[in-house]
Amino acid sequence: MQSDPPLKKNPLLALPFEPALASLGEDYYDVVAAAEFPVHHLRFRNDALLPLLNLDPAAVSDADFIEAFGHFEGQGPFFALRYHGYQFGEYNPFLGDGRGFLYGQVRGRDGELYDLGTKGSGTTPYSRGGDGRLTLKGGVREVLAAEALQALGVRTSRTLSLIETGERLWRGDEPSPTRSSVMVRLSRSHIRFGTFERLHYLGRKDLIRQLLDHVIACYYRPLVDEADRDALFYEQLVERVAELAAQWMAAGFTHAVLNTDNMSITGESFDYGPYAFIDLYDPDFTAAYFDPYGRYSYGNQPLICKVNLEALQIPLETLIPGERMQASLGRFQAFYERAYSRRMLAKLGFEALEASLAKDVLASTLAYLQAARAPYHAFFLQLSRNFCPDWSTEAESILPEWRPAAEAEFLQWRTLYQQALQTLPPAELDAVAERLREHNPSTVLLRPQIENVWAAISENDDWEPFLTLVERLQDPFDPPNTHERQR
Numbered sequence: 358m359q360s361d362p363p364l365k366k367n368p369l370l371a372l373p374f375e376p377a378l379a380s381l382g383e384d385y386y387d388v389v390a391a392a393e394f395p396v397h398h399l400r401f402r403n404d405a406l407l408p409l410l411n412l413d414p415a416a417v418s419d420a421d422f423i424e425a426f427g428h429f430e431g432q433g434p435f436f437a438l439r440y441h442g443y444q445f446g447e448y449n450p451f452l453g454d455g456r457g458f459l460y461g462q463v464r465g466r467d468g469e470l471y472d473l474g475t476k477g478s479g480t481t482p483y484s485r486g487g488d489g490r491l492t493l494k495g496g497v498r499e500v501l502a503a504e505a506l507q508a509l510g511v512r513t514s515r516t517l518s519l520i521e522t523g524e525r526l527w528r529g530d531e532p533s534p535t536r537s538s539v540m541v542r543l544s545r546s547h548i549r550f551g552t553f554e555r556l557h558y559l560g561r562k563d564l565i566r567q568l569l570d571h572v573i574a575c576y577y578r579p580l581v582d583e584a585d586r587d588a589l590f591y592e593q594l595v596e597r598v599a600e601l602a603a604q605w606m607a608a609g610f611t612h613a614v615l616n617t618d619n620m621s622i623t624g625e626s627f628d629y630g631p632y633a634f635i636d637l638y639d640p641d642f643t644a645a646y647f648d649p650y651g652r653y654s655y656g657n658q659p660l661i662c663k664v665n666l667e668a669l670q671i672p673l674e675t676l677i678p679g680e681r682m683q684a685s686l687g688r689f690q691a692f693y694e695r696a697y698s699r700r701m702l703a704k705l706g707f708e709a710l711e712a713s714l715a716k717d718v719l720a721s722t723l724a725y726l727q728a729a730r731a732p733y734h735a736f737f738l739q740l741s742r743n744f745c746p747d748w749s750t751e752a753e754s755i756l757p758e759w760r761p762a763a764e765a766e767f768l769q770w771r772t773l774y775q776q777a778l779q780t781l782p783p784a785e786l787d788a789v790a791e792r793l794r795e796h797n798p799s800t801v802l803l804r805p806q807i808e809n810v811w812a813a814i815s816e817n818d819d820w821e822p823f824l825t826l827v828e829r830l831q832d833p834f835d836p837p838n839t840h841e842r843q844r
């Protein structure tokens with residue numbers, strides 16, 4: 358008797374999905390179906406992420422991606438997650454996944470629990486009149502942001518796949534009709550501050566208790582056996598969010614929509630809509646056209662994170678003493694400054710400096726950048742490319758071309774920068790050069806870069822510039838030893 362040939366299994370569908378959220382019961386989501394799309398063109402697959410899911414990229418075909426993350430066959434049920442949120446300071450009880458769902462949860466090779474979540478997969482009970490879709494440009498922008506941030510050391514969600522879906526969408530902020538896509542995102546949970554806010558709004562203390570236990574068990578595991586774990590959770594969240602704000606600020610990144618429904622309970626950065634990397638150093642830079650008062654401006658991000666953490670105290674109040682949370686929140690600024698200073702010192706080439714000198718060097722750097730309205734990334738890249746150990750004895754040779762932009766502030770900065778170099782033994786100066794190279798990208802995702810790759814796609818359906826840019830963003834630094842040769 359002839360046996361049937363073995364069916365080829367789609368490795369994406371054979372992932373060991375864990376129903377972590379589903380195990381909590383039905384209060385947190387609505388079961389939804391994916392939209393059916395007229396076409397499926399795989400535009401991006403993030404092979405770099407597959408090993409984390411114990412998958413060999415060579416064993417996963419494009420057709421596998423399309424079956425799993427375009428047709429959404431062979432897996433389910435899918436959950437549109439319920440949440441509320443403060444949007445631009447106003448409470449909105451009508452939110453929830455309106456164009457996405459939790460596709461499944463998987464444990465990564467690193468032992469962490471990851472969510473696969475969609476964006477643009479169709480309408481849900483929370484679409485509020487929206488079409489449930491993601492524009493192709495929006496998908497392209499989200500892929501780019503996540504890859505760029507990851508390489509700059511920001512704790513971020515990643516994009517696993519982007520599939521073009523052949524529909525025509527109408528949007529006020531893109532020339533329309535515009536092309537459609539569906540994205541699958543890998544993240545450390547889609548539980549948002551707003552997930553807790555909704556439970557408070559509904560008066561469900563029991564569910565707040567259940568959800569917090571779940572969050573601690575899944576995402577704050579070392580705390581599970583602590584008697585004081587609820588309060589420690591909030592303290593660690595404050596620390597993680599402060600660290601995240603510092604990561605954004607050092608990377609020169611403006612998230613642009615820091616509503617509490619876009620704040621992850623794991624302290625991870627996600628949801629890349631109208632974001633922008635700053636070009637000129639300007640704390641007032643605001644990326645979203647719908648943010649006229651600059652609530653979510655570049656420089657306001659640490660403060661707004663703190664405001665959001667404070668709002669989260671309301672749903673947590675029944676579980677954690679208010680004074681404990683206030684005391685933790687009181688440490689936000691110190692956590693933030695420590696993390697920001699460490700990252701900025703690395704961008705200046707230092708691992709550590711004596712505390713008051715570190716403070717002065719950093720303050721003078723920012724004062725110069727702001728007075729000169731200097732291009733943020735170009736300044737640090739040039740510092741990195743031009744760095745020379747002789748700078749510790751020859752002040753005049755330190756970036757002379759940057760002097761005219763704001764001379765007084767420049768001279769102040771230069772004096773302090775040189776002073777900082779002089780605290781290092783001569784042998785350490787090579788390490789400064791290396792640190793500068795490793796912390797200052799030569800490929801930066803400025804708006805013109807995004808518009809260029811988008812123009813190639815929209816005008817010629819040419820995906821090469823996009824794929825090339827993704828690759829460069831994944832490793833955005835000059836190669837080792839190139840600066841040596843340039844000098």
Ligand SMILES: Nc1ncnc2c1ncn2[C@@H]1O[C@H](COP(=O)(O)OP(=O)(O)OP(=O)(O)O)[C@@H](O)[C@H]1O
Binds near residue numbers: 453457490618629630
């Ligand atoms: N085209 C759309 N159709 C339906 N709902 C939408 C649409 N665009 C946004 N929404 C909903 O509006 C709210 C705010 O959108 P926002 O842009 O912050 O999130 P998102 O980008 O859709 O998703 P996420 O936060 O998961 O990245 C969310 O509840 C979202 O689901």
Ligand SMILES: [Mg+2]
Binds near residue numbers: 628
């Ligand atoms: Mg969102």
